[in-house]
Amino acid sequence: MSEGAREAAVETIQRELTAFARRARATAARLHPELPLVSYTLLAHIHDRAGCSATDLAAHYLLDKSTVSRQLASLEKLGLVERRPDPDDHRVQVVHPTEEGRRVLASTQASRHAAYEERLRDWSAEDLARFAAYLVRYNAAVTPGPPETPRR
Amino acid sequence: MSEGAREAAVETIQRELTAFARRARATAARLHPELPLVSYTLLAHIHDRAGCSATDLAAHYLLDKSTVSRQLASLEKLGLVERRPDPDDHRVQVVHPTEEGRRVLASTQASRHAAYEERLRDWSAEDLARFAAYLVRYNAAVTPGPPETPRR
């Protein structure tokens, strides 16, 4: 394979990933109008980590703490998360999903999953596995790294 | 390969693409603070297609035409694109980059390309080609379809 081909592949990856990112918001809005993409991702992260601080979220998604603060206020208002002061450190608000939050998250994830299944219907299991592996490998190179709350 | 493996691959694809989309804005802001992601993608598409209409852009990026209209007004104000009425159809504004627009786009693309090269440095040419092909295939299933300006 020529050097030019390598260049071309990088160009294509850049173009396609950018196009995807650009459309993600609109796609998410169609998939689940009731839970915007941002709220969805934050809620999903909170759920995955079974309780975390606002600062964790800000670091993970490269957001300002004020943004996270407002997003959490909004999620709380919707009754999807609870914030409770950490008994060990009164500065920290430990956030975790409510029952309703878990329910909404599950339903949203189901509709997203169905949409992905639909789009990937014609793919062979082998192609899916390879594509997934490539994405994991790609994101691993970009993601801030492992620390992510040194769990005191 | 089991059915469960297929499921797992779809889950992974969904999770990784979502994470990517969620960080794309911040990443783009770091890569080229001077040209926001949205402007960048619109300008790149205008350049690739060597002149296109606002409606083309709206369809390609799933944006409302009003959004595109304002984005183009902003790009025009920055002197990066020109809009000229199509002589064959007075409703259409044909948009294309100015000399300055091409220059800025080239510089932005260079910095983005360098960042991508860096991240993909360890990949073999074969893996890059396969990953690129998967992304193209994936996006093709989502994109509104081939017409994309049926060129009258």
Add this chain to the structure above:
DNA sequence: CGGTTTCGGTTGTATAGTACAACGGTTTGT
């Protein structure tokens, strides 16, 4: 033709998401 419909685009209005800066309360380190 002539009227209606469709189409491309702009503008008014409203909302979400975001950043930055200033601040208040809490903990930590010296």
Add this chain to the structure above:
DNA sequence: ACAAACCGTTGTACTATACAACCGAAACCG
């Protein structure tokens, strides 16, 4: 005990976005 670092909120401003109402041009149809 005082200063520094830290967590989070709030004030402010801006960008991106959608939806709806509209204008003018073209296409369609009877």
